[in-house]
Amino acid sequence: MSGVAVDQLQERLKLLKERFFERARGDIETLSGFARLIDQQQMPMSELERCYQLLHRMAGSAGTFGLPELGQAARAIEKQLKALLESAASADVAGDELVSVSAEVASEIRQLATLLEKAPDVVTTAEVSQAKAPAVAESYDGAHGMQINVMALGHTLDYLHGLLKSLAAYGFVLESGSIDRPDDFAEHLRGRTNASILLCVDSELGEVMDFREQYLPTAEHRRFPVVCIGHESSFESLYRVAQQGATAYFCEPLDLPELAERIESLALERGSRPQGRVLIVDDDVELGEHYCLVLKQAGIIARLVSDPSDLMSELSAFEPDLVLMDVQLRSYSGVTLARLIRYEQRWLGLPIVYLSSEDNPENQLDALSKGADEFLVKPVTDDYLVRSVRIRCYRARQLSDLMNRDSLTGLLKHSLIKQEVDRELARCRRAGHISCVVMLDLDHFKRVNDTWGHGQGDIVIRTLANLLRNRLRESDVIGRYGGEEFLLILPDCEPTVAVKLIEAIGKSFAELVFWARDDSFQVTLSAGVALINDFPVSDQAIEAADQALYQRKRGGRNGVTLYDPSAVGMKS
Amino acid sequence: MALVTEVTLNKVLYVEDDPDIRAIAELALQDVGGFEAALCSSGQQALEVAPEFGPDLILLDVMMPEMDGPETLNKLRNFPETRSTPVIFMTARIQSSEIEEYLALGAIGVIPKPFDPMTLADDIRHLVRERVQR
Numbered sequence: 091m092s093g094v095a096v097d098q099l100q101e102r103l104k105l106l107k108e109r110f111f112e113r114a115r116g117d118i119e120t121l122s123g124f125a126r127l128i129d130q131q132q133m134p135m136s137e138l139e140r141c142y143q144l145l146h147r148m149a150g151s152a153g154t155f156g157l158p159e160l161g162q163a164a165r166a167i168e169k170q171l172k173a174l175l176e177s178a179a180s181a182d183v184a185g186d187e188l189v190s191v192s193a194e195v196a197s198e199i200r201q202l203a204t205l206l207e208k209a210p211d212v213v214t215t216a217e218v219s220q221a222k223a224p225a226v227a228e229s230y231d232g233a234h235g236m237q238i239n240v241m242a243l244g245h246t247l248d249y250l251h252g253l254l255k256s257l258a259a260y261g262f263v264l265e266s267g268s269i270d271r272p273d274d275f276a277e278h279l280r281g282r283t284n285a286s287i288l289l290c291v292d293s294e295l296g297e298v299m300d301f302r303e304q305y306l307p308t309a310e311h312r313r314f315p316v317v318c319i320g321h322e323s324s325f326e327s328l329y330r331v332a333q334q335g336a337t338a339y340f341c342e343p344l345d346l347p348e349l350a351e352r353i354e355s356l357a358l359e360r361g362s363r364p365q366g367r368v369l370i371v372d373d374d375v376e377l378g379e380h381y382c383l384v385l386k387q388a389g390i391i392a393r394l395v396s397d398p399s400d401l402m403s404e405l406s407a408f409e410p411d412l413v414l415m416d417v418q419l420r421s422y423s424g425v426t427l428a429r430l431i432r433y434e435q436r437w438l439g440l441p442i443v444y445l446s447s448e449d450n451p452e453n454q455l456d457a458l459s460k461g462a463d464e465f466l467v468k469p470v471t472d473d474y475l476v477r478s479v480r481i482r483c484y485r486a487r488q489l490s491d492l493m494n495r496d497s498l499t500g501l502l503k504h505s506l507i508k509q510e511v512d513r514e515l516a517r518c519r520r521a522g523h524i525s526c527v528v529m530l531d532l533d534h535f536k537r538v539n540d541t542w543g544h545g546q547g548d549i550v551i552r553t554l555a556n557l558l559r560n561r562l563r564e565s566d567v568i569g570r571y572g573g574e575e576f577l578l579i580l581p582d583c584e585p586t587v588a589v590k591l592i593e594a595i596g597k598s599f600a601e602l603v604f605w606a607r608d609d610s611f612q613v614t615l616s617a618g619v620a621l622i623n624d625f626p627v628s629d630q631a632i633e634a635a636d637q638a639l640y641q642r643k644r645g646g647r648n649g650v651t652l653y654d655p656s657a658v659g660m661k662s
Numbered sequence: 663m664a665l666v667t668e669v670t671l672n673k674v675l676y677v678e679d680d681p682d683i684r685a686i687a688e689l690a691l692q693d694v695g696g697f698e699a700a701l702c703s704s705g706q707q708a709l710e711v712a713p714e715f716g717p718d719l720i721l722l723d724v725m726m727p728e729m730d731g732p733e734t735l736n737k738l739r740n741f742p743e744t745r746s747t748p749v750i751f752m753t754a755r756i757q758s759s760e761i762e763e764y765l766a767l768g769a770i771g772v773i774p775k776p777f778d779p780m781t782l783a784d785d786i787r788h789l790v791r792e793r794v795q796r
Contacts, residue, residue: 098693099689099693102689102693103686103689103779106685106686109682109685110682146725146754147680149775149776150680150683150754150775151680151775151776152776153778154686154775154777155682155686155776158776161776165754386759391759392759393759
C-alpha cells in the first residue's frame with residue numbers, strides 16, 4: 091500500500107475505533123445497570139442472559155479495536171456468568187425467576203468502565219497489531235525452551251551473588267533483589283508469566299516467605315517456588331525449613347548440577363498446566379454434557395460419548411488421559427466396556443474411572459477387578475469432580491512421562507525421538523520450511539566414567555540435558571539417543587543457524603567445571619548437523635547427522651560439523 | 663476439495679451480526695487484504711447473498727442470534743454454489759474441544775476473536791494455503 095493509502099486506512103481505523111468507544115460506553119452503562127440488579131439481588135434469569143451476551147460480544151471485539159484489557163476483563167466475567175447460566179438452565183429456572191449472582195461479579199463489571207476510560211484515544215498501527223496477543227496470556231510455557239528465571243532474595247546478597255555466578259553457566263536468567271525494598275521488584279515479579287524461582291538463605295527464609303505471601307500470587311498453581319540454601323543438615327534444621335514452607339533445601343557444600351536440576355524441574359512443574367483430556371461415556375446426554383461443561387470450565391478438555399458403540403473410534407481419535415464412565419449404559423455394562431477397552435494394547439495403561447451410584451464395596455471391587463481403576467460415587471459435586479479428575483489426569487501424565495521419557499535426563503527416549511524426526515519431515519514437506527537434525531555426543535565420555543565413576547558420568551549427562559533444555563526453543567525436540575548421544579530436532583531452522591547455535595551450546599558446556607572429590611574436570615562435546623529436507627526418509631537424515639558427527643570426531647572433536655551431501659563420505 | 667491444487671481467493675463473504683466488527687472486517691479484508699468482500703449481518707442474509715456472490719471463502723461468526731454459524735454452514739451446503747466453499751469460523755471461544763467440533767462440521771479452520779485487522783487477511787490466506795491447497 092502507498093503512504094497515502096496507509097494514512098487513509100489509519101484515519102478510517104481511528105473513526106471505527108471512536109465509534110466502538112461510543113458504543114462500548116453505552117454497553118458499560120447498560121452493564122452497570124445489571125451490576126445494580128446484582129447488588130439488590132433482583133437479577134432475573136432473562137436479564138442475566140442479556141448481560142452475558144453483551145459481555146461475550148465485548149470479549150470478542152474489544153481487542154480488535156485496540157482495547158485488549160477490556161476484552162479480557164469482559165471475558166473473565168463472561169465465563170463466570172456462563173457457568174451460572176448453565177447451572178440455572180439445568181435446574182429449569184424460568185426467565186423471570188431471580189438468580190443469585192455474587193457481589194464480586196458486580197464489582198468486576200464496574201471495573202470495566204475504568205478500563206475503557208484509561209484507554210488511549212488514538213489508534214496507531216502498533217496498538218492494533220497488539221490486539222491479537224492476549225488470548226493465551228494465562229498459559230505458562232510448559233516444556234524446555236522456556237527461560238527459567240532465578241531471583242535471589244535477601245538482605246545481604248553477597249553470598250547469593252557468588253552462587254548466581256556459578257549458576258549462570260546453566261543457562262538461567264539471574265536476578266537479585268533486596269527484601270528491604272520489596273515494592274521495587276514485586277511488581278516486576280508479578281508480571282512474570284514464564285517460570286521463575288526464588289532463591290534465599292535459610293536465615294532469611296521466614297522473611298522471604300512473608301514477602302511471597304504478601305506481594306506475590308497465592309493461588310496454588312501460580313505460587314513461586316522457593317529454593318533455600320543453608321549450612322545445616324540436621325533433622326531439626328530441615329524440619330524448621332520445611333515448616334516455614336521452602337519448596338526445596340540444599341545444604342553447603344552445594345552440589346551445583348543437582349541444584350540446577352532441581353531449579354529446572356521446579357520450573358517445569360510450575361509451568362505444566364494442570365490440564366488433561368477426559369472422555370466421558372454416559373448415555374444420559376444431559377448429565378454427560380453437564381460434566382463436560384464443568385470440566386471444560388476448569389480448563390480440562392472433555393468429550394462426551396453417549397453411544398457406547400462409538401467408544402473405540404472416539405478413543406483413538408481423542409486419545410484421552412482418562413475415561414470417566416457410567417457403570418450402566420442402557421443395555422451395555424460399563425464393566426464389560428472397560429474389559430473391551432483393555433483388549434487394545436495401547437489402552438492397557440489408560441485410567442478408567444466409574445461414575446456410579448454403586449456404593450456397595452463388594453460390587454465395586456467386582457467392577458475394579460474387571461478393568462476399572464476407581465469409583466466416583468454419584469451424586470458428585472462439580473467441584474469434587476473437577477478436583478478428582480485433575481489429580482488423576484496429572485498422575486496419568488506423570489506415568490506416561492515415566493514410560494516415554496528417559497529416567498536419567500527426562501528427555502524423550504530413543505524410539506520416540508525417531509518418530510519425531512518422521513513427523514518433522516512430514517511437516518517440512520507440508521509447510522515448506524527447513525529443519526535440521528543434530529546428533530550430539532560427549533567427547534571421551536568413557537574416560538569420565540573410568541576416572542571419576544559412573545555417578546559422575548550421570549551428572550555430566552544430566553547437566554548437558556538441562557543445558558540443552560534451557561538453550562533450545564520450545565518447538566525444538568530433544569531426545570536421548572544412546573548412552574552419551576543426544577538427538578535434537580530444530581524445526582524451521584537454517585543449517586548455518588543450527589551450527590552456530592550448537593557451537594554456542596558446546597562452548598558453554600565446555601566451560602562448566604565438574605567437581606569430583608577434590609579434583610575437577612571439564613568435558614567437551616561434538617555434533618553433526620544435517621538438513622532433514624535433503625532426505626526422502628527420516629532414517630537417512632539421522633544417519634547423515636551421525637556421519638557428520640563421525641567426521642567431527644575424526645577431525646579433532648569439540649565442535650560442530652555440517653553434513654555435506656556432495657562430500658565423498660556420502661552413502662548412496 | 664482436497665484435490666484442488668490452486669485455489670483462487672478473491673471473493674470473501676463475512677457473516678457477522680455486530681455492525682462494528684463488520685465495518686472493521688470490511689477494512690481488514692478489502693483495504694488491507696485486497697479481497698473483494700461481501701458482508702452479511704445474519705445467516706439468513708448470507709443465504710440470500712452467497713449464491714449470487716459466489717465467494718471463494720466464507721467467514722462465519724459462531725454466535726449469532728436466530729441462525730448461528732454452524733446452522734448457517736449447514737444451510738449453505740445445500741446450495742450448489744457454496745456446497746464445497748471453504749469456511750472459517752470466527753469465535754470468541756477458544757476451547758480446543760470446540761475448535762475440534764467446528765472442524766468436524768467441515769470448516770477448514772477457526773480464527774479466534776478478537777482478531778487483528780492488520781493481519782486478518784494473512785491469517786486467512788495462511789489457513790487456506792495450509793488446509794485446502796497442498
